[in-house]
Amino acid sequence: MHSVLAYTDGGCRGNPGLGAWGYVLINVATGSALARACSEANTTNNRMELAAVLNALCALSKPDTEILIRSDSKYTIDSCSTWLAGWKKRGWKRATGPLKNVDILQQLDVELAKHGVKFEWVKGHAGDRGNEYVDGLLNECMDLGATGSIERRLQWD
Amino acid sequence: MHSVLAYTDGGCRGNPGLGAWGYVLINVATGSALARACSEANTTNNRMELAAVLNALCALSKPDTEILIRSDSKYTIDSCSTWLAGWKKRGWKRATGPLKNVDILQQLDVELAKHGVKFEWVKGHAGDRGNEYVDGLLNECMDLGATGSIERRLQWD
RNA sequence: AGACACCGAAUACC
């Protein structure tokens, strides 16, 4: 059983506007970590928060990985761990109005099924080391413009 | 029709902390001016900026005075000239969360109705003579402690 | 009505 800790975050300058998603994946046993961020034009904060989780999960090399994801987005956490099942059952519809970000939500549904994923909410901008690190990466990435990309290997300890 | 020019300013050591509000009222026709400042314990910068305008208006002896107020606080200017009407209409509520400094805002609503008040924003600490004068008065007043008070009559020309 | 996030602006301070 592999054990991974992840921090994910998304941000947007303008909302909608220039955005970016980012994550750090940490191998708990060894402390070796992979950090990634990507920017995108004309997107939204919530879409980026969702994309951060999706991309983190896609980066897992082995199936059935046990992973704990820390995010500051209640929308993202509730989407993945509470609401997604209901939306799927009802044909990807919500109570009133159209369900947003369905494309990402459906990919998330697939990826979530491949692993043992747990979520934990962390308050944003409150000194949490992992959250602040990814937030910083995000902003570096947005500074690069609409097609920025950052990949870093680091030791987390 | 009386024509008055006023500079108002508020400040705070610590925010929240020891604060003070101040103003200069200038009779444009004669150049005779009245300057006042008062300090207060445990208050906020924005509250002091608001209080500066309120106290300036209360100092006007005659009703229906035409007065131009110069402040460096966009918060204060927008509150008085843009947002106040909407807050009143909606029962002193803002878009999300509680509306702060409602007590002063409501008194402001009363005083603003009594006169012909216009606002002009001036950049703080940028060499504007009136703004700098009041800022100096404020700081003298805070030097006096939590219950300081200054009143001066002067010739503005 | 609630929650979280994202942004924008100005000021005040340390």
Add this chain to the structure above:
DNA sequence: GGTATTCGGTGTCT
């Protein structure tokens, strides 16, 4: 470099 006082808005869901 940081924090606090304040406001406006959008993105999203229940």
